[in-house]
Amino acid sequence: MKRQWKDKKGMESMGSRTGRHGKRISAEGAVLALILLAGCLVRLAALDKSPLGLHQDEAYSAYNAWAVMHYGVDSYGYVRPVYYTVWGSGMNVLYSWLTMPFLALLGTTVQAIRLPQAILGCLSIPAVYGLGKEMLDSRAGLLFAGLLAVNPWHIQQSRFGLESALAVPCFLFSMYFLCRYLNGKRKSVWGAAFFAGLTLYSYALTWILVPGVLALSLLFFRKRFSFDRRLLGAALLLFGMAVPLLLFLAVNFGWIPEIRTGIFSVPKLPALRTGEMELSLSAFKRRFLWLAAMLWAQHDDMWWITSEAAGSYYYISTPFILTGMCWHVKLLIDRVRKKRALPLTFLIAIWFAVAFAEGCCIDLAKYHKVNYLHIPVILYGCLGILCVWKLLRRMKGERMAAVGMWVTAGLYGLAFGYYLYSQASFGVHYEQYGNSALSHMHWYRYEEAIERAEELTDGDIGINGLNYANVMLYKKISPYEYMEQVVYTDDEPEFRTVRSIGRYHFDCMPGGTVEEGGTMEEGLSMEERLSMEERLSEEEGNSVKEDSPMVFVYPYMMEEVFQEAGYVTEHVTECYGVAYRE
Structure with missing residues (x-):
């Protein structure tokens, strides 16, 4: 009987531990679900309204997706x-290939074009949770997921x-699976x-990043x-x-x-844009300072990618990011000196070292050019927070560590609220449209x-x-029609400028003659145009004929030019x- 009682007591004890463990797991699951819900809402809501309008890079990628879907060829x-x-x-x-199913379902809409990025941005939250859990524990995973879910840069790029x-x-995703592999x-x-x-x-640019990170991972974690x-x-x-790609x-x-x-x-x-990667000591130094200054400032001039108001990582993250980096340097020195294996957080x-070196x-x-650099920066902020919590626990005990956790959560909650407010009140100025x-x-x-x-x-x-590119996508110009009718200017081959596609003439002002064949012989680009008075005096006789069928589409900041003409x-x-002759 006594032995049976002991066994029962042991079972009850085990059951109570299992119950507590189950509650802990369910609590973590609930927190992760809330984090994921918040992250999905800010990435998916009003996707066609923020950022407002369709960027030409989005349009051209979507056009090629549409062209390959319907014709099997791209614009060339x-x-x-x-x-x-x-x-x-x-x-x-x-990205173009991932867009195709959404274009088939929703048409060539802004939502369809942006949904693949937004969905993968949402899936990144559980992925980074898994990464933190594999590297450290589930609490670290929740911190990783929470900070990524509310991160301004990640929200906007998604x-x-x-x-x-x-x-x-x-x-x-690749790093998450690599970390799982290294864990056995x-x-x-x-x-x-x-x-x-x-x-x-x-x-x-990941053609350098991927082999670089994998090679160094093999070097430092070869025993795993x-x-x-x-x-x-x-x-x-x-x-x-x-x-x-090698071909x-x-x-x-x-x-x-x-x-x-x-x-x-x-x-x-x-x-090829290989000229952007000139390799020299002076260029490396200049670019190092540029990149470091940009990361320190936490924004650049691209408002749709970075947040100047709240900071792309939040300005309150700066001390945590630096703390995380310093901890890693100390850890590396300590482990090398003692000839001990490096932890998976390394x-x-x-990731950061290869990405930063490539950025230099x-x-x-700019932020979008070194997009592969920002996740490790965010994770360094997480490591810095964990270091602070660990220090508080060691010096002041569990209660003070818990207070530190709640204070950190409160600070980031306030920062997230301010970021949402800054985005909601972000001024849209129609009178400046075109800039x-x-x-x-x-x-x-x-x-x-x-259409008008x-x-x-x-x-x-x-x-x-x-x-x-926006016109090609909207009018659904076939790639064969484009290749037959396109006229290029003599610009640099890296960024060829289209003068016209059939009846559509781009960046043309009054002052050219429209021939029967439909080409604008002397239309001026927007960059070259002077004020209307100066141009008319310098190019007398080049104004559009009264019987010309040319109709202009223009942004309102150019309206006075057409009225004076x-x-x-x-x-x-x-x-x-629209501007036209009566």
Whole structure:
């Protein structure tokens, strides 16, 4: 009986521990669910209104997605290319492919274009929770997830359909699976390799980041790697995914001719942007200072990517980020001196070091150019907070550590509230439309103006203050029609400027002659135009003929120019009007 009582008591004790453990797990699950809910709301709500308007990079990526869906070729006639040509120096293809199902379901709407980025931004929250849990514990995972969920930079980049921003979730997923693998979960190596391969198709600069991080991880954590068939298979998977891009480099460095097949293409671009990565000591020093200053300031001039009001990581995070970095330096020195293995949190240091070094090789790096750098910066803030909590627990006990946790949560809650307020009250200035930095808008409400211009004339239409990619997407110009009708200017091949596509003439002002064939011989670009009075006196006789069918679409900041030239102006939307001869 006594033994039975002891066994029962042991079972009850075990049951009570299991019950407490179950409650703890359910509490953590509830907190994670709340974090995920908040993160999803701020990434998905009113996706077509913030940022307002459709950026030309979003438009061109979506256009190529639509063109490949319906015609099997991109705007340059390449069959399912491994890299788009677009402006002349290329664009990554992965985001375009992920956009296709949403375009098929929702049409070529802003929501459809931005949904892939927003959804992957939401999925990044549980992924970073898993990363923190693998590196440390579930409490660290919740902290990682919480700070990422409310991070201003991550919220804004998740709401913007920039194709290169896809590198952020893809590489995060790869690092999560790599961390699981290093913790002994060997099957996760397939996930690490697969998402590393996808990362290569999301952003060209990750062609340096991915092998750099993987090589250093192998170097510092080689004892955690199991050199077996599974690892070899994963390496072959990654290499196989990279082969088309290796062929792309071989084609564009002139080692082999471009590849055109009925299944896929490897295009020869008009130009590569390799000049942005000049390697010299003086350039590295200048770019180091630029990048460090930008990260310290926590914003750049791109309002749709960074937050000047609250800070892209929150200004209150700066001491925590520095604390986390200092802790890692101290940890590295201590472990090397004692010849002890590094903890898995050192993956953050490897990630940051490679990303920052690569950022120092880029000319005028901005937040969107070094998007792969920001996750480790955010995680350093998390490590800094954990260090402070640990110090409080050691010096003042559990109660003071708990107070520190609540104070930290309160500070970030206030910062998050202020960020939401700053976004809600972020001024949109229609009178400055056409100047994104002042209007806080991308290309917006141009569709009705184009339709009105087409009602007024069967001839040529001059379109000002709007990128040609937006017109191509809206009018659904077939890639074959585009290739047949496009006329380029003599600009630099890295960013080719389109003068006209059929009847649509871009950045043209009154002063050219419209021939029967529909080309504007002497239209001036917006950048070249002078005031109306100066131009008319200098180019006497070049004004548009009275019987010309040319109708202009223009942003309102240009209205006076057309009125002084004798055109009738008509307001169509909040942003655009049309100008025509009666």
